[in-house]
Amino acid sequence: MKSKKDMTPTVLSVAGSDPTGGAGIQADIRTMAGIGVYGAAAVTCITVQNSRGVQQVVPLAPALVARQVRAVFEDHHVTHVKIGMVGTPAIGRALGDILAEFAGEVIFDPVLAATTGQQLTDRSGLEVIRRSLLAQTTVLTPNLPELALLAAADKTAPGDPLAMARDLLARHPRLRAVLVKGGHGTGATLTDYLVRRQSPLLTRHHRRIDTLNTHGTGCILSSAFAAYHCLGHDDDTAFTASVRYLQRLLAENASRTIIRHPGGHGPLFHAPTT
Numbered sequence: 001m002k003s004k005k006d007m008t009p010t011v012l013s014v015a016g017s018d019p020t021g022g023a024g025i026q027a028d029i030r031t032m033a034g035i036g037v038y039g040a041a042a043v044t045c046i047t048v049q050n051s052r053g054v055q056q057v058v059p060l061a062p063a064l065v066a067r068q069v070r071a072v073f074e075d076h077h078v079t080h081v082k083i084g085m086v087g088t089p090a091i092g093r094a095l096g097d098i099l100a101e102f103a104g105e106v107i108f109d110p111v112l113a114a115t116t117g118q119q120l121t122d123r124s125g126l127e128v129i130r131r132s133l134l135a136q137t138t139v140l141t142p143n144l145p146e147l148a149l150l151a152a153a154d155k156t157a158p159g160d161p162l163a164m165a166r167d168l169l170a171r172h173p174r175l176r177a178v179l180v181k182g183g184h185g186t187g188a189t190l191t192d193y194l195v196r197r198q199s200p201l202l203t204r205h206h207r208r209i210d211t212l213n214t215h216g217t218g219c220i221l222s223s224a225f226a227a228y229h230c231l232g233h234d235d236d237t238a239f240t241a242s243v244r245y246l247q248r249l250l251a252e253n254a255s256r257t258i259i260r261h262p263g264g265h266g267p268l269f270h271a272p273t274t
Helices: 024-035 062-075 089-099 123-133 144-150 161-171 217-230 235-253
Strands: 009-017 038-050 053-059 077-083 105-108 177-180 189-196 202-207
Touching: 009 024, 009 062, 009 217, 024 038, 024 217, 024 235, 038 062, 062 077, 062 089, 077 217, 089 123, 105 217, 123 144, 144 161, 144 177, 161 177, 161 189, 177 217, 189 235, 202 235, 217 235
Parallel strands: 009 038, 009 077, 077 105
Antiparallel strands: 038 053, 177 189, 189 202
């Protein structure tokens, strides 16, 4: 049997399947491969969606999701688990039980709503996420609405995102950092934050790119962070590199047309870099 030091590290994506390839496990695997990391995938839900929105979500049986994860754990040197769409409270509890035995990094991108606005997690699901998954998470990567939901903030006046991130850090001992995605902010300049428990606040400012091709951006940023961290970068460097990776994709795809629907949110094409 090979020792772990002789094996290629694997990042395991645990997320929903997007038939368009723009988000979910498809975007995760594409991002990891583009950065140079081996990615595996355990599917939580089958979705029916396109640029017009999510039409149907079919969660898999929690035991089946758990068996997928354990099968990868048994055969790969998994150093990082990246979680996206969970699907149901039962799947969340099953993942929480497995991750309690996992000593590596858990990067959690709490996919609570689709780009087009559909809520994908109900109140009971949020409670399971707070109780079972955040307890095992090392780096959380929410956007601004997701951060407010997880912090149980008033949706009409959610308050300071940095204060909400620090509150989550205080409540979850294993949580080391919160990467707050600023894409839902307003204005011409957007800001992403890396809020750490013991290190200074790190910010990255970037211009808003005028494009409708934004489907899967949250999945890509979170997966990029996991991939760069897997390559040996610290939190600061992985944060900066992942923000730059996503901004490059957005700029390169700003005028690209992949979808038919004129008002839809198109995916990002991960063209090879030269």
